[in-house]
Amino acid sequence: xxxxSENPNPSSSSAxxxxxxxxxxxxxxxxxxxxxxxxVKQYFEDEKDNDxxxxxxxxxxxxxxxxxxxxxxxxxxxxxxxxxxAVADNHEEEETKKKERKQxxxxxxxxxxxxxxxxxxxxxxxxxxxxxxxxxxxxxxxEYVRKxxxxxxxxxxxxxxxxxxxYAWAFEGVDED
Amino acid sequence: xxxPRFFSQNIPEDIxxxxxxxxxxxxxxxxxxxxxxxxxxxxxxxxxxARYDTANEPNDNMTLWRCGCIEQREDVNxxxxxxxxxxxxxxxxxxxxxxxxxFIVGSETAEILGSCNNFLLVHCCYxxxxxxxxxxxxxxxxxxxxxxxxxxxxxxxxxxxxxxxSDDYKAVLVSHTVSPPGSPNDDDYIFESLSISTYSFRxxxxxxxxxxxxxxxxxxxxxxxxxxxxxxxxxxxEEYNREVNSKSLTMVLVxxxxxxxHFYELPLPCMLDKHSEFELGVLGGCLSLSYYPNGxxxxxxxxxxxxxxxxxxxxxVIPYFEExxxxxxxxxxxxVLMEENGEKIVIYNLLNNSKRTVIRESNxxxxxxxxxNVESMVLPYDEQRLNLFHHNDELAMNTExxxxxxxxxxxxxxxxxxxxxxPEL
Numbered sequence: 001x002x003x004x005s006e007n008p009n010p011s012s013s014s015a016x017x018x019x020x021x022x023x024x025x026x027x028x029x030x031x032x033x034x035x036x037x038x039x040v041k042q043y044f045e046d047e048k049d050n051d052x053x054x055x056x057x058x059x060x061x062x063x064x065x066x067x068x069x070x071x072x073x074x075x076x077x078x079x080x081x082x083x084x085x086a087v088a089d090n091h092e093e094e095e096t097k098k099k100e101r102k103q104x105x106x107x108x109x110x111x112x113x114x115x116x117x118x119x120x121x122x123x124x125x126x127x128x129x130x131x132x133x134x135x136x137x138x139x140x141x142x143e144y145v146r147k148x149x150x151x152x153x154x155x156x157x158x159x160x161x162x163x164x165x166x167y168a169w170a171f172e173g174v175d176e177d
Numbered sequence: 178x179x180x181p182r183f184f185s186q187n188i189p190e191d192i193x194x195x196x197x198x199x200x201x202x203x204x205x206x207x208x209x210x211x212x213x214x215x216x217x218x219x220x221x222x223x224x225x226x227a228r229y230d231t232a233n234e235p236n237d238n239m240t241l242w243r244c245g246c247i248e249q250r251e252d253v254n255x256x257x258x259x260x261x262x263x264x265x266x267x268x269x270x271x272x273x274x275x276x277x278x279x280f281i282v283g284s285e286t287a288e289i290l291g292s293c294n295n296f297l298l299v300h301c302c303y304x305x306x307x308x309x310x311x312x313x314x315x316x317x318x319x320x321x322x323x324x325x326x327x328x329x330x331x332x333x334x335x336x337x338x339x340x341x342x343s344d345d346y347k348a349v350l351v352s353h354t355v356s357p358p359g360s361p362n363d364d365d366y367i368f369e370s371l372s373i374s375t376y377s378f379r380x381x382x383x384x385x386x387x388x389x390x391x392x393x394x395x396x397x398x399x400x401x402x403x404x405x406x407x408x409x410x411x412x413x414x415e416e417y418n419r420e421v422n423s424k425s426l427t428m429v430l431v432x433x434x435x436x437x438x439h440f441y442e443l444p445l446p447c448m449l450d451k452h453s454e455f456e457l458g459v460l461g462g463c464l465s466l467s468y469y470p471n472g473x474x475x476x477x478x479x480x481x482x483x484x485x486x487x488x489x490x491x492x493x494v495i496p497y498f499e500e501x502x503x504x505x506x507x508x509x510x511x512x513v514l515m516e517e518n519g520e521k522i523v524i525y526n527l528l529n530n531s532k533r534t535v536i537r538e539s540n541x542x543x544x545x546x547x548x549x550n551v552e553s554m555v556l557p558y559d560e561q562r563l564n565l566f567h568h569n570d571e572l573a574m575n576t577e578x579x580x581x582x583x584x585x586x587x588x589x590x591x592x593x594x595x596x597x598x599x600p601e602l
Contacts, residue, residue, distance in 0.1 A: 114192060130192065134199035142211050149188060151212050163210050169476075169494035170206035 017044065018060045025068035026060070033078045034061075038121035063120070070116045073104060077125060101132035107148070110136065139175040194218065198228045202511050202527045203493060209528075220529060228510050244505060244514060245297065245310060246522070246536060247277065247287050260287045260301075262310055265514070265522065265535055275310050277301075291337030291348065293403040298337040298348050307337075307346050307378045316378045318348075336401025336408025338435030345379035347435045349408055353395040371395075375438055384438070391440060394426060402457045404464055405483065407432045409443070411455045411466070428455060430464075444486035446478055456503045460492065460513070467504055477504055493527050 015031035019040065035041045043061050063071065104113060110133050117125040137145055146153055153160065164171055197205065197219065209216045218224055244265040252259070260277040277287055277299070290305075291298035299306040303322070308315040334351040351373045373386040393412040401408030413426040430443040443464075450470065458465040463479040466489075470476055475495040482488035493513075495502070502525075503516040513525045514535070522536040 118189060118192060126192075126195075130195045131199055134196050137196070138200055138204050142207060145208060145211055149193065149211075151215070153210075154212050155210060160210055166496065167206050169491055170203050172491060174207070 019071065020060050020062045021066050021068040021071050022064050023068050025071075027068070027071055027075065029075055033075060036078055036122055036124065037074075038123070039063075040120065042121075065119045066116045067112070070109075070112045073109070073113060074116060074120070074122065074125060077104065077128065098135050101128065101135055104129065104132060107133070107136050139173070141174045141177055142171075144177045194224075194227070198224065206528060244522070245289070245292075247289055247299075248274075249286060262297075263536060264310070270535070290333075290335040290350075291401055291403060291408060293337040293339045293346060293406060293408075296337065296346055298335070305348055305376060307348075316381075318376050318378065318381060318383075332395045332397055332399075334395045334399045334401070334410060334412070336410065336433060337403060338408050338433055339403075339406035340435035341406060342436045343379060345377050345435070347378070347438075348376040349401070349433050349435075350374050350376070351391065351395060375433075375435075386438065393429070393431060393440075401433070402459055402464070404459050404462075407434055409457060409464060411457050428453070430457075430466075443480070443484055444489075446480075446489035447486060449478070458504045459506065460504060461507055465492065465504060467502065475502055495525070495527075495530065497530075 016028050017031055017034040017040070019027045019029060019034065021027065034044070040061055040063075044059070047059055047061075066074075104110065110129055113129045114126065114133065116122075117129055137148065140148075142153075145151070155163070197208070197215070200208070205219050209219050246263045246265075248261050248263055250259055250261060261274040262277060263274050287299055287301040289297055290300050295309050295311060297306075297308045297310060299308050303320050305318040305320060306315050307318075332353045334349075334353075336349045338347050338349065339345070340347055351371065354370045354372075371388045371391065373388055373391050375384050375386065376382070377384070393414050395412065399410055399412070401410050403409070409430060409432040412429055412431050414429045416425050416427055417423075418425060428445065430445050431440055432443060433440055445466070449466075449468070453468045453470070456467040458467065458477075460477070460479055463481055464483070465477055465479045467475065467477040474497070477492045477494075478489050479492045480489050500517045501519065503519075505514045505516060505522075508514055508524060511527070513527065515523055515525050517523045521534055523532045523534050525532045
């Protein structure tokens with residue numbers, strides 16, 4: 001719950017780190033932001049150990065699994081982090097949060113964001129986007145979810161039918177695909 | 178269908194796991210049919226544990242509550258009675274028993290008439306108490322009659338509300354008295370009266386409300402469920418139909434606005450048979466209604482958006498039942514705490530239709546239940562649980578006598594969130 005790692009005044013921060021995405025775009029980001037990505041942090045610290053002089057210089061950290069469009073979104077999320085992680089203590093606030101989670105793009109974008117956050121070992125981001133994905137699939141049909149996750153149903157048709165009959169209530173009020 | 182880029186086959190299992198554990202019970206029940214792997218994952222005890230742990234994180238939006246039950250014990254040697262509040266925590270485990278010695282005298286019984294925020298409304302010995310079981314503080318209001326005197330056909334409707342504009346807790350008591358047949362002298366004479374009063378604990382005053390403002394029937398004891406500081410009841414409104422020249426009774430959802438000191442109605446789900454018997458509760462911060470359509474299964478609905486008729490939604494269904502259930506609240510991992518047959522408290526797991534008993538019948542004396550909330554409750558859970566099992570055994574031994582077993586509790590309600598604002602309309 002502590003936001004102490006967040007630099008209250010980013011413009012005064014000296015250290016910047018350059019990240020290079022899979023499509024060869026360069027991103028210059030605040031150290032405080034980059035250090036939220038554990039993969040980057042690890043890389044950065046290894047570099048530092050290897051070459052003390054590298055500190056403060058323009059190290060470029062390659063991120064071959066992350067596309068520039070996705071990284072841009074992740075960085076913009078990082079900057080909003082404090083309020084995103086505040087506790088929602090009532091219904092309206094929870095609704096606002098849901099809307100906020102929706103802003104980060106289409107479900108397809110979420111897949112990319114989750115993959116990238118997972119690769120970067122960016123815990124807060126991963127939690128946030130996993131929750132956004134949970135919001136998204138909560139009212140979806142079984143067929144939609146199978147397609148979305150690339151899963152093949154392996155129940156016998158009669159087993160599935162029986163299950164649907166038995167738990168008909170769980171299949172009510174499902175969104176259109 | 179929108180066209181998302183789908184996950185490739187090699188989506189890490191722990192991400193799927195993490196997404197699933199954030200889903201509500203209804204979605205999980207549906208997604209068990211996605212594939213066998215998901216079915217066994219969702220049904221596993223590890224998954225239940227993970228959902229529980231997620232809810233245990235301080236950053237969650239789960240609500241904190243405690244459930245209390247008043248129990249009267251008799252000391253075998255001295256014959257002296259004492260009353261205790263058995264407290265269940267929001268994991269569904271017995272936590273402790275608190276003595277009501279503070280205001281119980283002799284063998285008088287105590288009943289919970291309502292709850293709101295941290296407070297319980299307790300009735301004992303012609304007095305109303307506003308009691309905070311956590312701090313032990315209480316206010317008292319003396320009544321000049323016995324509101325629970327059931328010897329002359331009194332039905333009581335009660336509840337506790339909070340008026341945030343004046344920072345005042347108010348008790349609402351509506352009693353409907355019907356004189357017993359044959360009294361006083363004339364067989365045809367039936368004396369019927371309705372008395373509606375509110376008690377302000379801040380000003381320590383009683384106020385009568387005109388019974389024209391209350392076009393409802395109370396034919397049995399009914400206790401309000403408090404949400405947003407206002408007690409709610411399901412009542413019958415008498416409607417006169419001119420065409421057929423007859424009266425009919427319709428179920429309505431009524432609440433008392435503690436600031437305006439007036440009764441208002443809320444919409445019931447339009448598709449429900451409004452002649453059924455409903456149990457009211459608060460689940461996940463929303464009003465809930467439970468009933469048995471056609472007597473075939475048990476359904477629970479919630480009003481997702483307060484006051485909006487279209488927002489009523491079926492929350493869960495229990496396909497087979499034998500007992501009369503009354504949902505009280507969710508536990509931390511999404512199981513439902515319910516009163517069963519008015520005599521014990523069970524935790525119902527919706528995913529595998531199993532249940533466990535929290536308070537056994539032998540411990541239950543039927544003086545009243547309530548759910549009230551406690552703002553912060555950081556406790557060493559495992560330690561508490563050990564104590565509780567210990568304590569349960571002890572209770573079982575102490576309450577062998579079933580003296581109070583057949584008393585019907587009038588107090589069951591759910592308050593899950595501390596909400597001080599009056600209801601929005």
